[in-house]
Amino acid sequence: MKGITIRFGEVVANSDVNFELRKGEIHALLGENGAGKTTLTSILYGLYQPQAGEIYVRGKKTTIKSPNDSMELSIAMVHQHFLLTLPHSVTENIIVGLKSQGFFLNLASAEKKIQQLSEKYGLKIDPKAVVGDMAVGEQQRVEIVKALYRDAEILILDEPTSMLTPQEEKALFAMLESMVRQGLSIIFITHKLHEVMEVSNRVTVLRGGKVVGTVNTSETNETELAKMMVGRPVIEDIQLKSTAQNDIVLQLKNISALNNSNILFLKDLSLELRKGQILGIAGVDGNGQAELAEVIAGLRKVQSGEIMMDGRSTTKLSPRKIREWGLAYVPQDRLNTGLVLEYSISENLVLDRWYTAGYSGKVFLKQEEMKKFAEKVVVDFEVKTPGINVPISSMSGGNLQKVLMARELARNPKVLVVHNPTRGLDIGAAEYIHKQLVKQRENGVGVLMLSLDLDEILTVCDRIAVIYEGKIMGVVDREDADVDRIGLLMGGKSVALEGTK
Amino acid sequence: MTVPDAISDTRGNSRARISEALTRFRDVKFFVPFASGSLAFVVGAILLGSAGIDVGDAYATMFRGAFGSVFGFGDVMLKTISLLLAGLAVSVAFRCRQWNIGAEGQLYMGALGGTLVGISLLGAVPGIAILAAIVVSFIFGALFALVPAVLKVKFGVNEVISTVLLNFVALLFISFLLHGPIKAPGFNPYSPEISEESQMPIIFPGTRLHGGIFIAVLATVGVYYLWKTKIGFEIRTVGANIDAARYAGMNITKSVFVTLGISGGLAGIAGGLLVIGVQHLLIEGISPGYGFVAVIIALLGRQHPIGVAIVAFFFAALMTGSETMNRSLGVPAAFAMTLQALILVFVLVGGLFAVWLSRRNRGGAR
Numbered sequence: 001m002k003g004i005t006i007r008f009g010e011v012v013a014n015s016d017v018n019f020e021l022r023k024g025e026i027h028a029l030l031g032e033n034g035a036g037k038t039t040l041t042s043i044l045y046g047l048y049q050p051q052a053g054e055i056y057v058r059g060k061k062t063t064i065k066s067p068n069d070s071m072e073l074s075i076a077m078v079h080q081h082f083l084l085t086l087p088h089s090v091t092e093n094i095i096v097g098l099k100s101q102g103f104f105l106n107l108a109s110a111e112k113k114i115q116q117l118s119e120k121y122g123l124k125i126d127p128k129a130v131v132g133d134m135a136v137g138e139q140q141r142v143e144i145v146k147a148l149y150r151d152a153e154i155l156i157l158d159e160p161t162s163m164l165t166p167q168e169e170k171a172l173f174a175m176l177e178s179m180v181r182q183g184l185s186i187i188f189i190t191h192k193l194h195e196v197m198e199v200s201n202r203v204t205v206l207r208g209g210k211v212v213g214t215v216n217t218s219e220t221n222e223t224e225l226a227k228m229m230v231g232r233p234v235i236e237d238i239q240l241k242s243t244a245q246n247d248i249v250l251q252l253k254n255i256s257a258l259n260n261s262n263i264l265f266l267k268d269l270s271l272e273l274r275k276g277q278i279l280g281i282a283g284v285d286g287n288g289q290a291e292l293a294e295v296i297a298g299l300r301k302v303q304s305g306e307i308m309m310d311g312r313s314t315t316k317l318s319p320r321k322i323r324e325w326g327l328a329y330v331p332q333d334r335l336n337t338g339l340v341l342e343y344s345i346s347e348n349l350v351l352d353r354w355y356t357a358g359y360s361g362k363v364f365l366k367q368e369e370m371k372k373f374a375e376k377v378v379v380d381f382e383v384k385t386p387g388i389n390v391p392i393s394s395m396s397g398g399n400l401q402k403v404l405m406a407r408e409l410a411r412n413p414k415v416l417v418v419h420n421p422t423r424g425l426d427i428g429a430a431e432y433i434h435k436q437l438v439k440q441r442e443n444g445v446g447v448l449m450l451s452l453d454l455d456e457i458l459t460v461c462d463r464i465a466v467i468y469e470g471k472i473m474g475v476v477d478r479e480d481a482d483v484d485r486i487g488l489l490m491g492g493k494s495v496a497l498e499g500t501k
Numbered sequence: 502m503t504v505p506d507a508i509s510d511t512r513g514n515s516r517a518r519i520s521e522a523l524t525r526f527r528d529v530k531f532f533v534p535f536a537s538g539s540l541a542f543v544v545g546a547i548l549l550g551s552a553g554i555d556v557g558d559a560y561a562t563m564f565r566g567a568f569g570s571v572f573g574f575g576d577v578m579l580k581t582i583s584l585l586l587a588g589l590a591v592s593v594a595f596r597c598r599q600w601n602i603g604a605e606g607q608l609y610m611g612a613l614g615g616t617l618v619g620i621s622l623l624g625a626v627p628g629i630a631i632l633a634a635i636v637v638s639f640i641f642g643a644l645f646a647l648v649p650a651v652l653k654v655k656f657g658v659n660e661v662i663s664t665v666l667l668n669f670v671a672l673l674f675i676s677f678l679l680h681g682p683i684k685a686p687g688f689n690p691y692s693p694e695i696s697e698e699s700q701m702p703i704i705f706p707g708t709r710l711h712g713g714i715f716i717a718v719l720a721t722v723g724v725y726y727l728w729k730t731k732i733g734f735e736i737r738t739v740g741a742n743i744d745a746a747r748y749a750g751m752n753i754t755k756s757v758f759v760t761l762g763i764s765g766g767l768a769g770i771a772g773g774l775l776v777i778g779v780q781h782l783l784i785e786g787i788s789p790g791y792g793f794v795a796v797i798i799a800l801l802g803r804q805h806p807i808g809v810a811i812v813a814f815f816f817a818a819l820m821t822g823s824e825t826m827n828r829s830l831g832v833p834a835a836f837a838m839t840l841q842a843l844i845l846v847f848v849l850v851g852g853l854f855a856v857w858l859s860r861r862n863r864g865g866a867r
Contacts, residue, residue, distance in 0.1 A: 299747060320750025331748060340742045351738065351749040360731045367729070 004043060004053035013039040014050070015209045021154065026176060026186045028196040028217070030229055031206035032426040033397075037189045040206070041156045044187075045077045046070040057154075076147030077156040082139050086132035090114065093131055094146045110149075117148050122178045136284070137168035144175070155179070156187045161195060165284050166454065166487030173199045191229075191427075192455070193222040205229050230427050248308075249275045249446035250296070250415045255305035257295050264303065265291050266470040273415065273446040278437060280461030281450040284490050288470035289450040290332065293419045296448070297329045298322040310414050323352060326414030330404055330421055332450075334397075338404045341393040345385060346374035348392060349407050377406040382432075398429030405436055416440055419450045434460050454486065468492045537851035541843035548839065549832065559826055566825025567818040573825065575708025579779070580817035581810075583608075583788065585717045586771035587795030588813045589724050590642075590764045592804040596728070597760035598740040603649065603664030604768040605792025606671030607642040611769025613675060614641030615776040616683070616783040619695025630699035634777050635716065635770055642769015643762040645671065650761040654754050660761075668792070676785055685782070692783035701778035711778035720767055724806040727763070736760050768792060789820075797845045816841065 004017040014036045021027050031037045042048050044055065046064040055062055057073050064070050070077075084093050095110045111127040118125045123141050131139060140160060147155055157176075161169045176186055176199060188200060196203050197217060205212040205228040212228045250273040259265035266288050273279050283289055294300035296307060298319040307315045314322045323329075331337040339348050350359045350370055359369050374388040381402045385395055392400060401421065408416065418437065422430035437447055437460055450467075451457050457464055458481065465475040466489040473489040476482075546556045567577050587604045594601035601607075614637040624630045648667060652658035679690040701711040727733040738746040739756040746753060775787050798816055802808030823837030 297748070318750065319747065320752075323750050329748070333744075336742065337744045337748045340738060340745050342741055343738075347734070350734075351745065354734050355731055363730050364726075365729060365731060365734055 001040070001044065002054045002056070004040065004050045004055075006039060006043065006048055006050045012209050014043070017053070017206070017209070017211050019204055019211070019214075021185050021187060022202075023185050024180050024183055025201040026180055026188055026199055028188045028190060028200035028203040029206065030190060030193070030196055030203055030225060032191055032229060033424060035206040035229075036209040037191075037206055038158060039209075041077065041158065041187060041189060044070065044075060045156060071150055074151055074153040075156070076150055076152035076154070078140070078143045078147060078158065078160060080158045080160075080162060082143050084131050084139060084142060086130075088131060089127070090125060090129050090131060090142050090145075091127045093142055094127075094149050098150075113149065114145060117145055121148065121175060121182060123148075123175055135168075136163045137165070137171065140164070140172065141175070148179075152184070154185050154187070156189070158189045159191070160188070161190070161192070162452075163285060165490045166483060167491055169195075193225050193229075194455075196225060197222060207231055226427075247275045248272050249310055250448065251308040252296070253306045253308070255292075255295060255307065256303040257291055257300055258303065259288075259291055264470075266295065266302075268305070269467075269470065269472055270305075271448075271465065271472060271475075273448050275414075275446055276441055276444045277463060278441050278447040278449060278461045280457035280464045281448065281467050282454055282457050282464055282486055282490060283450075283452070283467035285452050287467050289419065289452075289467060291470070292467065293329065293331065293417050293448075293450055296322075296415075296417055297327060297331075320352075323411065326411075328408035328411045328413035328416045330401075330408050330416075330418040332419035332423065334400055334404050339392060339400060342391050344374075344390060345378065345383070345388045345392055345403055346370040348403060349373055349377060349410075352407065352411075373410075377403065377410075381406045398425045398432075401425060401429065401433060405433060409436065409440065413440075413445055415446045415448065417448045417450070420452060421449065422456060423452070430456075454483070454490075458483070466490055537847035538844050541840060541847045544843055544847075545836070545840045549836070552832075554830065554832055559830055559832055562830055563819075563822035563826045565822075566829075567822040571705075572708055573821060575705055575710040577814070577817045577821045578710045578714060579708075580820055581814045582711075582713045582717045582774060582778075583771045583791045584794060584798055584813040584817050585810055586720055586767050586774070587791045588798035588802060588809040589720055589806060590767035590771070591795045591799035592802060592806070592809050593724060593727070593767065594760055594764040595799055595804045596740045597736045597756055598743070599757060599760055599764070600661045601646065601649075601664050601761065601764045601768075602661055602796060603646065603667045603671075603792070604764070604771075604795045605788060605790065606664070606668035607645050607765040607768035608772035608775075608788050608792045609671045609675050610645040611638035611642035611766075611772030612776045612783055612787055613678070613772075614638040614769060615699075615773030616692050616695060619699040619777060619781075620683070620693050624696040624699040627698045630696065631701060631777060634695075634699050635773055638769045638773025638776075639766040640769070642772065643766035646761040646765020646768070647758065650758050654757060672785075675783070679783065679785060683783070690785060694782045695777060699777055700781055701774065709779065711774070713774035713778045716770065716774065720770070721806045721810050732756075732759055768795070794820075794841065797841060801845065801848055 001017065001019040004014050004019070005012070006014045017036070017040055019040065029037045029041065039048065043050050044064065046066045046069050049065070055064060057075070062073065064073065085096070091107055091110050091114060094114060095105065114125065114127040117123070123145055125138070125141050125145055131142060134142070144155070160172060164172065176188070180186060188195075190196060200217045202214060202216055203220070203225065204214040205225065207229060252269060252271040255266055255269045256264060257266040269292065271279070281289060281292065291300060295302055298314065298317055298321070302315060305315075306313055309322070309325055309327065312325065314325060317325070335341060340351065347370070350365070350373070354360055354365060359366050359373070371388065377383060378385060378388060383399050383402050383406075385399060392403065416437070421433050421437070425433065437449065441447055449457065449461060458478065461478055463475060463477055464481050464486065466473040466486055468490060469492065473494070542560070546560070549556050549559050566573050568574055587608060590604045590607070591601050615634040618624050618630065618634040618637045623633050645667070649658070649660045649663040652663050653660050676690070679692060683692045685691050685693040701713055704710055704712050704714070728737055735746070735751050736756045736759065738749070738751055739753050743753065771791060772788065776783055780787055794816060798809055798812045802810070802812040819840060820837055823832070823834065823840070826832045826836070827834045
């Protein structure tokens with residue numbers, strides 16, 4: 001790809017980008033959210049047309065107008081969010097849309113081909129299995145086989161590890177390596193440095209739509225890559241000053257609760273959070289993290305068990321009462337739960353306290369006070385916004401998260417629950433959020449952080465608990481934490497977290 | 502972003518320029534409703550023409566009926582009172598994402614409330630009678646609207662269904678009363694006439710326009726300020742994002758009750774005013790479906806009190822004009838309803854078209 005430039009309205013998504021992929025290599029495409037990684041590969045996949053630039057495939061100049069064209073060129077893409085039909089079998093998912101199938105499906109021959117492919121590349125897969133029953137890592141394998149079935153030679157993987165446990169991640173990397181050995185070429189999109197180091201041969205770093213550079217992985221290191229990616233040195237080495245961690249500020253005793261499908265999902269779960277402590281809950285998505293946070297916030301009823309905050313039971317209190325007693329909660333779904341998109345900053349900031357004397361009289365809201373509060377937050381939290389009275393829907397994810405954090409922190413909480421606080425944010429914004437959390441910790445707040453990002457948990461938490469299928473599998477101090485063991489627990493294997501390494 | 506979006510973003514600047522120009526037009530807020538409304542009249546003209554009616558004559562008569570005489574314009578304002586109050590009723594509920602399709606029934610219950618005051622001893626007290634009639638009609642409408650609220654909160658019954666069905670309950674209940682318990686002596690199923698003290702005075706001699714217009718204006722201003730109150734903020738939040746409202750510790754049950762109470766009350770006043778301001782007694786069919794047209798008005802007025810007022814006035818003129826058309830040209834009265842329905846269809850489709858346009862233009866900026 002030579003001199004690729006594409007603009008969406010005013011935004012230049014790719015500017016004069018050169019990118020080359022050699023046969024038989026894993027080429028990592030590294031950059032922050034919004035750096036233009038996905039756009040670049042989408043051009044190669046035929047989803048967008050560049051305004052300038054040329055694409056050469058196997059030395060021949062080509063134009064790729066649609067995914068059909070790219071399929072002809074043996075280019076395939078595995079999206080971050082899988083495009084699978086859950087109630088269907090693996091084979092059915094793989095052959096869907098293929099022109100080679102006649103009016104009646106020939107499942108038997110397809111199954112045979114899938115079997116052969118999976119043996120050739122070491123992708124263990126059962127063609128007859130129903131996709132909905134499979135784990136995320138297996139579903140991803142189905143997507144990859146789907147690409148291989150279409151005779152893909154160039155495979156684009158968009159953030160393939162975002163949903164995987166460390167073990168599944170390792171398995172994926174092994175598969176990718178065996179695939180390149182067989183002559184495939186892979187573009188690996190990511191924003192995680194250690195993945196680049198682990199799996200790629202070369203790496204191209206994108207920043208603000210431009211190529212910063214292409215280097216051989218063996219000749220670089222994480223610090224250098226981070227600098228290229230962000231444009232300044234990044235040292236997120238958070239020093240956790242020891243704080244007095246005596247009093248338990250939040251305690252969950254044998255909590256059981258249902259999920260949205262009325263199935264018992266949290267099972268006999270117990271946890272202790274101390275003042276001035278950041279407790280991280282690690283786990284693969286969908287293992288009860290959301291339910292746990294909602295139970296604490298009073299948004300989900302418990303079937304049994306008790307929740308104590310600062311020594312008082314909050315089990316039967318309303319969400320408002322629990323907040324008044326000292327809980328702040330940053331939900332993972334900041335757009336649909338934490339904030340109201342059609343509201344302005346000032347309205348969003350009083351969402352939880354509009355009724356208090358500070359912001360309303362007997363009947364009316366105090367617009368002036370709301371405005372003052374919003375102006376203060378915009379300055380204190382460095383929120384970039386077109387104005388405090390316009391709907392927040394026009395703001396970026398990082399700035400929305402700042403508004404949400406600002407509101408919750410302004411409560412002066414005793415307990416702060418944050419769920420995936422930096423998901424989708426760029427490194428700068430994530431760093432900022434982490435600093436805020438550490439500051440709360442130093443002020444003696446108990447912070448409970450539920451996160452899918454194990455690196456994040458290892459960076460900022462004092463203590464780490466692993467959740468699997470609604471149960472706490474184990475709790476360990478950060479100093480004693482061992483990533484392999486945590487990974488095993490995340491996958492449901494019972495091992496001791498502490499003890500001999 | 503879909504594939505065609507992406508292609509249209511990059512292919513051909515002329516197309517982009519055209520859609521940009523269209524978007525700018527759309528930004529002039531009234532363009533889409535106006536264009537769609539005009540199209541409805543065009544299709545209406547085709548209908549009229551195919552029925553062998555002189556289209557120009559018909560529309561001229563319609564216009565004259567609404568704006569050509571003091572009496573006619575008075576009637577437009579009179580109808581505006583009912584449509585505005587009922588339209589506000591539905592729009593208040595919409596803001597809390599409650600579909601109150603039962604304004605007609607609530608209006609009838611309000612009419613009953615006004616009648617009961619007017620024929621009771623209370624209705625004979627000068628000065629207080631009118632106020633009492635209005636308050637009671639509000640209460641009757643509100644209580645009747647709380648039935649679907651209770652059904653929803655306690656049993657999860659969808660308010661669309663319950664409010665629609667309760668219309669029949671109200672209308673049949675009124676029929677029952679008029680054929681028995683409150684029937685005046687005589688042949689017709691009418692209630693006795695209300696006392697003179699409880700009749701809303703005419704404010705413009707030579708028309709039927711009564712003092713209720715001030716109440717409608719007051720209600721419009723009231724709804725405008727309702728959204729700036731504490732409870733208004735709560736209601737709006739529940740309507741905008743119920744998960745966020747729950748998360749922020751808002752009381753959803755209370756919001757639903759208050760909203761439907763206010764909504765039903767406003768519809769109730771519309772009914773009460775029909776009795777004390779126009780008919781001076783309760784009859785079956787006292788409302789020609791104001792409560793149903795109100796749904797259209799709330800939608801087209803985008804649930805904003807000013808928008809609702811404008812649309813209510815427009816629909817009142819349309820109804821008055823078509824009545825004249827019906828009387829002097831023999832155009833079926835149903836034509837007015839057809840035209841209303843056409844306007845709704847065109848404006849809704851126009852709205853979707855505008856959304857589609859803006860999506861297309863925003864598509865690439867991801």
